Amino acid sequence: MCVGLPARVVNMKDGKAVVDASGAKREISADLIENLEPGDYVMVHAGIAIAKITSDDEEETDELLEDLL
Amino acid sequence: MEEKGRVTLAHGAGGKQTSELIDRVFKEYFANPDLTGDDAAVLGLAGGRYAFSTDGFIVSPASFPGGNIGKLSICGTVNDLACMGAKPLYITCAFVIEEGFPMEELEQIAASMAVTAKEAGVRIVAGDTKVAGKGQVDGVFITTSGIGLIPEGVETSGSKAVPGDLVLVTGDIGRHGCTILLAREDFGIEADVTSDCAPLAGAVKAMLDVTDQIHVIRDATRGGVGTVLYEIAEQSEVGVSLDAEAVPVREDVKGVCGMLGLEPLYLACEGRLVVIVPEEHAQAVLAALREGKYTGSAAVIGRITDEMPGRVIMTTEIGAKTLLPPPRGELLPRIC
Amino acid sequence: MSGKENGKKENKAREIIENYDGPGLRIMEVCGTHTHEIFRLGIRQILPPQVELISGPGCPVCVTPADFIDEAVWLALEKGVTVCTFGDLVRVPGSKMSLAGARAEGGKVQIVYSPLDACQYAADHPEEEVVFLSVGFETTTPAACLSLQEADRQGITNYSVLTANKTMPRAYEALRGSADVFLYPGHVNAITGTALCKSLAEEGISGVVAGFTAKELLAALAIALKKYQEGKPFFVNAYPRVVSEEGSPGAMKLVDEWMEACDSEWRGLGLIPGSGLKIKKDPERYDARVRYGVPKMEGRSNPACRCGEVLQGKCLPTDCPIFGKACNPLHPVGACMVSGEGACSAYYQYALR
Structure with a gap:
């Protein structure tokens, strides 16, 4: 449905963010996310940040699994 | 537009200006004893088996990080010859140049061809120049043909892979395709990637010095390593078992592919060979490659099997098996 | 890096999946990117036989009917408009031709990474009329609306969009009964939040929001299997690093400003009332259909194609009479074969047959 890339x-400049994914850089729209700062991680889809993400790994998923077991 | 400093239709009309162009650009850079003013080169070839190949080059933009169409046109043909195990000897080149093309860029292209040819040990022995009207071609198109001598005992072919052989790639993949994608600036992505474009006759010689029992060497150009693996699987009627995690891909190339939803195995390379050798020679061949100028990141990426002939089966990052999707034409970035 | 530890967790999820000995169930991955990744990673190979994965309708390309392509082709060839599109749509067959075909006939088709790039293209080429093909679900629609907002702000007058945007809530209702558990599309939920999924669980429809990496997918599947065995309807957000309960209110507000609900034709599912979006604000200027008076197209799909049933999980791609024969990735007949994430394409390309 939607390829996303962390x-x-x-x-940051004028509602635009330059993001870096493993060395690939692109300017994207940061209009939908408030208070983005350099160093933050975002999920990018079709040239916009759709969500601020908590970290760049899947720790939370791990915790969920932990809770379940 | 300043006419001086640009290629005009008169440069292709066969008159004085044509000679000027040839003298100023091509003779200047390509000079060697076999390049004469006659209608054809006359070569003294010894007996034996020769590889002979031709290739056309169109690339937009004509110059890109890590090379230009000139370097590409020499590497392409040199590498095609090298894939047959041949030592490249002579090359010819034909230019179709768009009216208005900057003379300076043309000179850079010719200079790159000369440098690359010298490195690969080939002589440019004949050439042709045509100028086409504005808009009839995109910048400059180059066609090169080349001939090379195959050493005795060497016989490589896409049909010679046998189960048990190991599959090597001579370096990290997809950089050329990635570089061109970025250089076209269609997608606003920047990355510090340069083309892998390189002449590989030396690398092939280094491998053949280890063993002449190399079954397949193939240049992974357009279509990338994935396409080459499928070609070999079909030609040799074998299966290819690919270890997805062993395939060397630079992080930034992965990043670009991630943004555009592309598979690095299908990005073009211009200086990467897929090599298939019997297992007992694989480590020595790999060691020789890793000493090489352009092949330091060579790796073993898979094995030839007798399962599912014609197909490439990938062991994925979770250790499961899946089919590498067969090649499917134009690479289109996807959002879904 | 905690790679090793993560590796262990991944194994845990994997153990749960591989050792699952509970009742049989059908899990529908709603999102086409999930379909694609599940195939790419070979996850189907490690599922026990009683666990069936069904590929759902969450690929915007697959559910977009042929007449949308016909409209785009008409704009390119009859109106001389520059059509900007995601790469995904280029090869989708229309009734007569695809956009690739229109390009070969001289139509101007520009591939873009983002709708904002289409808008920028319009700004850079004031002499051209530019239309962006706005497909996608809740994840992608905000980007299209941002491009309209940008056009508005900059006073760009040669830019409009052709909408085929879709929303998921009504589709879930239409899909009720197709599966025992939904694997919810994580990036849609990133925008919409999880309220709907929770209320669906209350109505007896179970589901797990899943992410897209190997670890995330395995964890989501493991959770689905564990919870299913407990026998009660459930909802779990297994993608919490991206998906919050409230989603993105800003994105929803933006979409609400620019677009409004309309009935929408889904290839395969038919007309679903209220499941589409069209331009609400200044349609004479921003809605390409209104702006150029696009005639009503009667899209014709190949009658032998069973994409519709595939999308509803009623049949497997391999059950279709033209699958892999007349219809293959190089010559796609149905939309599910065109998109890299379409179920048929995924089956054709990845399935170990």
Whole structure:
């Protein structure tokens, strides 16, 4: 449905963010996310940040699994 | 537009200006004893088996990080010859140049061809130049043909892979395709990636010095390593078992592919060979490659099997098996 | 890095999946990117036989009917409009031709990564009329609306969109009974939040929001199996690093400003009332259908194609008479074969047959 790519914000300017995913950089729209700062991680889809993400690994999923077992 | 400094239709009309162009650009850079003013090169070839190949080059933009169409046109043909185990000897080139093409860029292209040819040990022995009207071609198109001598005892072919052989790739994959994608600036992505474009005759010689028992060498150009593996699987009627995690891909290439939803195995390379050797020679061949100028990141990426002939089966990051999707034409970035 | 530890957890999820000995069940991955990743990772190979994965309708390309392509082709060829599109749509067959075909006939088709790029293209080429093909679900629609907002802000007058945007809630209702558990599309939930999924669980429809990496997918599947064995309807958000309960209110507000619900034709599922979106604000300017007076197209799909049933989980791609024969990724007949994430394409490309 929607390819998403986690990326790190390296720069912010006028509602635009430059993000870095493993060395691939692109300017994206940060209009939908409030208070983004360099160093934050976002999920990118079709040139916009659709969510601020808590970290760049899947720790939370691991915790969920832990809770379940 | 300043006419001086650009290629005009008169440069292709066969008159004085054509000679000027040839003298100023091509003779200047390509000079060697076998390149004469006659209608054809005359070569003294010894007996034996020769590889002979031709290839056309169109690339937009004509110059890109890590090379230009000139370097590409020499590497492409040199590498095609090298894939047959041949030592490349002579090359010819034909240019179709768009009216208005900058003379300076043309000179850079010719200079790159000369440098690359020298490195690969080939002589440019004949050439042709045509100028086409504005818009009839995109910048410059180059066709090169080349001939090379195959050493005795060497016989490589896409049909010679046998179960048990190991599959090597001579370096990290997909950089050329990625570079061109970025250079076209269609998608606004930046990354510090340069083309892998390189002449590989030396690498092939280094491998043949280890053993002449190399079954397949193939240049993974357009279509990438994935396409080459499918070609070999079909030609040799074998299965290819690919270890997805062993395939060397630079992180930034992965990042670009991630953004655009592309598979690195299908990105073009211009300086990467897929090599298939009997298992007993694989480590020595790999060691020789890793000493090489362009092949330091060579890796074993899989094995030839007798399962599912014609198909490439991938062991994935979770250790499960899946089919590598067969190649399917134009690479289109996807959002879904 | 905690790679090793994560590896262990991954094994735990995997153990649960591989050792599952509970009752048989059908899990529908609603999202096409899930379908694609599940195939790419070979996850089907490790599922026990009684666990069936069904590929759902969550691929915008697959559910977009042929007449949408016909409209786009008409705009490109009859109106000389520059059509900007995601790469996904280029090869989708229309009644007569695909956009690739229109391009070969001289139509201007520009592939973009983002709707914002389409809008920028319009700004850079004021002499051209530019239309963006706006397909997608809740995840993608905000980007299209942002491009309209940008056009509005910059006073760009040569930019409009052709909408085929869809929303999931009504589709879930239409799919009721197709599966025992839904694997919810994580990036849709990133926008919409999880309220709907929770209320569906209260109505007896179980589901897990899943992420897209190997670990995330395995964890979501393991959770689905564990919970299913407990016998009660359930909902779990197994993608909490991206999906919050409230989603993205900003995105929903933006979409609400620019678009409104309409009935929508889903290839395969038919007309679902209220499941589409069309331009609400200044349609004369921003809705390409209104702006160019696009005639009503009567899209014709190949009658032998069973994409519709495939999308509803009623048959497998391999049950279709033209699958792998007349219809293959190089010459797709149905939309499910076109998109890399379409069920048929995934079956054709990845399935070990």
